[in-house]
Amino acid sequence: MGKKIVIFGDYDSGKTTTLERLCEKAVKVEYNGVTVALDYGNITLNGEKIHLFATPGHERFRFMLEIIASGLDGAIIVVDNSRGVTAAEERIMDLLDESKIPYVVFANKQDLDDSTLEIGREVDVIPTIATEDVGLLKGLKRLLGKIS
Template identity: 35%
Template structure:
């Protein structure tokens, strides 16, 4: 039997940054718990998808972007092997995104910053990149499967697989 490495990767980011879109693009069969929100749907619990990259099996969890769901983010994030901080590059980095960024650093979670919506007019990935200086960043569109897979593969390449000692 082929050895399989497992990874739990959690996607964080502000309301509407594109977390659900990213997971749906990476796994078209992804599942999602949502509600009607202002101007569309919003994640109220989580997204869940799976991606196979060679021998690596990636379990992807998306978190709600609204600030009041901090408790959900804590539960979904428990035992993660790595995180994607998904940032909307069409708007300035705000306090909430900075809070997510600081939390990942404080908890010493390996993370990559995906600068999203780079296919959209008005995207300023350069400004966001400057903000996250020192972190691994990648410009993406959550709608572009190839770029998203590439970014995920590169990031997971520097992680250690999931082990039983971590709480799931």
């Protein structure tokens, strides 16, 4: 069956780009470049299939999050490093902490802002540039190392 990884993050942070770069093929449900339902792709690592789902970031599609997140093994929070962690991203990390679900943070858009991400919790932060495929596989492997 493999593992289910869900990509969260506020609107425009780079979730769809991250999934597209990590997976050979991606199915996207977008309208005018905005994810309205979800993205799906998979990647096989060490013989195991990793299923990746990216959530929509815009508030009006927030109801999709619970549906997509059911049964997840781990999560990636894609943060726009030039914007910093948003309230919505804090809420998702609170929920993951409470549920003890392993996750990592991708500090994305390092090409625009490479300052250290302020994050008041114990979590692995991986600097990424999704558009240039920088840091993505390394970050995914870091997450998989946290999942038994």
